[in-house]
Amino acid sequence: MSRADVEIAGSGLAEVTCAWLLAARGHRVRIRPRPDAGRRPLLLGRSTLALLHSLWGIGEPAELGLATHRLTHRRAHWGADPAAPPLGAPAVVVDGARLAARLLDRLAAHHPEAVGEAPGGGGAPRWTVTAASHPEDRWTAGRRRMLAGETSLAPGQDDRIARLACTELAWLHLTPLGRGNALLQAMVPGPAAHPEKLLGRLLAGSALAPRLLGAPAAAVSLPAAPRLHRTPATAPSTDAPGRLLVGAGAIRYDPLSGTGTAQALRTAVLATAVVHAAATGTSPEALCTHYARRLRTAFRAHLDTCARLYPQAFPSPAWQYEIDACR
Incomplete structure (x- = not known):
């Protein structure tokens, strides 16, 4: 297998996780952190914590020395239905910006060559991975x-x-x-x-x-409306590196789902698989097509859920545009 040179432009959870996974597979990685975006409370449920554990080997964010607050239950009163009794829903509240910063520190400690001036001290990047995308290149389902x-x-x-x-x-x-x-x-x-x-x-x-x-x-x-980038993956050419969008730059879920952080981490896993498979000889064009198709499928399923849930709670005309946008 040949090693790919990859530039990671950004230091959010998705970008840092992609850098971590690529470096662990032997690829040459350079990460360019972006400025701290400020405090951002995240509610991490059981499935998201399990995903963080599988990717980073940490049981909980507290293991990184972060302040956390533990929740045990969730109570929902949706639409005209009676309030449901508290449902067991273990979760942890953590500052997402601090979590990403601590994971970046973990990356630097295990793969110091990943935080430098050039990928592995070598050539031009074959791929760029980032969560930054242009607003005009996104399809957004609503205005909420x-x-x-x-x-x-x-x-x-x-x-x-x-x-x-x-x-x-x-x-x-x-x-x-x-x-x-x-x-x-x-x-x-x-x-x-x-x-x-x-x-x-x-x-x-x-x-x-x-x-x-x-x-x-x-x-x-x-x-906060669900959002999908029209072209989340572009294969490398003779003139430019390939580009893989991850995190909210590629796909954003409605916050009601509670799975936005997990989905951002999954884009990092999928982007890692694209880079690694391309380095083993699989067609980059075919891989980019597969990447886009996977995101579109996930987005469609998410919109179907929104289109089913919102009419139950909001029959008023104010929400009709949002409901139609999800259909």
Whole structure:
């Protein structure tokens, strides 16, 4: 097998994981970390933690010296259905940016040659792996936004239970962060000019209001509709390296699924397989076609789930565009 020279442009979970897997297979890797994007709480469920363990050999993020908060249950009140009893759903809350940084440290400790000026000190890269993509090259299923801000739990609240609730306009998710703090998120069907004000109104009309001391004083509005890149893989040519998009640059799930982090890690696994198979003589063009097909299949299945779930909770016209976009 010949070794491939690979440039990893970025240092999110997907990029760092791809670099780790490629280096472990003997490929020459250079990773160019990007600036820290700031704190980003992640809720990692059992399946995502199992995937991290299989890829990185860590049982839990706490093994990397990270502050974490453990959840034991999830309670959902979706649409007009009665609130379900708490469901056992072990999970860990961790800062995603810090997790990626610690994994990058782990990569540098085991494969110091991967963090340098050039792939293995050698030639031009055969492949570039990145999560960065141009907005005009993406297909997005809707316009919905995620409003998010941090606040404090009311006294006496169980900080081991994550909660999902609905209003006529939005679904809201409360994630305890530990030490009396909580992340409040709300999915709305379109842009929000004043996210903190809208988040406060949504909270006031929901069953979650008594569980918090108040609405977040500050909030952000982030695009959150499912998204797929039209060309997530390009084979190498005589003039340019091949390009493989991973993570949210390749495919993004609706946050309602709770599987976005796991899917980002799976793109890293699949991209690693493409590079490795190409180095053993398999057609890069065929591999890139397979990569794109796998992502399209996963995206279609995810949209089918969204198209089934959202009408159950939001019969109002405000959500009709989002539901149609998933169909």
